[in-house]
Amino acid sequence: MTGVRERVRRRWYTSTLWRWWNERWVRRMALKGMIWRTGNFAGTTWLGRPVWQNPLDAWALQEAIVHDGVDLVIECGTNRGGSAYYMASVFDLIGRGRVITIDVESLADFQHDRIEFLKGSSVDPELIAAVRARVDELAPSRTMVLLDSDHAGPHVLRELELYSEFVPIGGYVVVQDGCIDELAIMRDDRPGPLWALRQFIANDPNFEIDEARSGRYLLSHSPSGWLRRRS
Numbered sequence: 001m002t003g004v005r006e007r008v009r010r011r012w013y014t015s016t017l018w019r020w021w022n023e024r025w026v027r028r029m030a031l032k033g034m035i036w037r038t039g040n041f042a043g044t045t046w047l048g049r050p051v052w053q054n055p056l057d058a059w060a061l062q063e064a065i066v067h068d069g070v071d072l073v074i075e076c077g078t079n080r081g082g083s084a085y086y087m088a089s090v091f092d093l094i095g096r097g098r099v100i101t102i103d104v105e106s107l108a109d110f111q112h113d114r115i116e117f118l119k120g121s122s123v124d125p126e127l128i129a130a131v132r133a134r135v136d137e138l139a140p141s142r143t144m145v146l147l148d149s150d151h152a153g154p155h156v157l158r159e160l161e162l163y164s165e166f167v168p169i170g171g172y173v174v175v176q177d178g179c180i181d182e183l184a185i186m187r188d189d190r191p192g193p194l195w196a197l198r199q200f201i202a203n204d205p206n207f208e209i210d211e212a213r214s215g216r217y218l219l220s221h222s223p224s225g226w227l228r229r230r231s
């Protein structure tokens, strides 16, 4: 009897219906609850500094940096520098790596040996040229790109077109905050990042969505947000 019950349970927890239920309802309901409770993580901190990240998404970044051997992160959207500081802390612990972070504003009030702050629009050709020159100097073995600036769909799509060149085969562009396109409470900001990444994937066969990574912790702000370069 126990064996039968175990088999039924296993079938249910691996079924398409269970997955759909989790993605469509559990995830969205829980995410809304987390967003209301935390003010969309506006007051979240890392070692005392504000970091505007869902902690489960931050954890997934840490895992990827360590597991994939990432030694350069190019981040669009510095804000107060929290996510750059978080990733630089991870790099400190593993003894390698740098962060280049870009923002139209200078809101970060600190310096860090592993972080280079660039001021300007992430889609400005001069800024892109500066990033390219710096990447050439650093000659990283594995770059990861993190898109967390203006979340308007057309802007994110342009960033994807511009920054995908920095990602090596097997590497990732992480498109943050696609939940804008899913949650009714964010409908005023659409089309957002999820729209953009779907447009990009449809036109660039070199990239594919890594759903396993994107959905690893279920309650992510970035559905389908991990784009892997396959060629």
Ligand SMILES: C[S@@+](CC[C@H](N)C(=O)[O-])C[C@H]1O[C@@H](n2cnc3c(N)ncnc32)[C@H](O)[C@@H]1O
Pocket (backbone or CB within 6 Å): 050, 051, 052, 053, 076, 077, 078, 079, 080, 081, 082, 083, 084, 102, 103, 104, 105, 107, 120, 121, 122, 123, 148, 149, 150
């Ligand atoms: C969501 S915040 C970034 C949060 C930060 N990554 C963190 O986790 O702490 C978005 C930032 O993008 C910046 N931004 C908006 N438009 C931009 C653009 N065109 N280029 C670069 N940064 C931009 C804003 O000034 C804002 O600071």
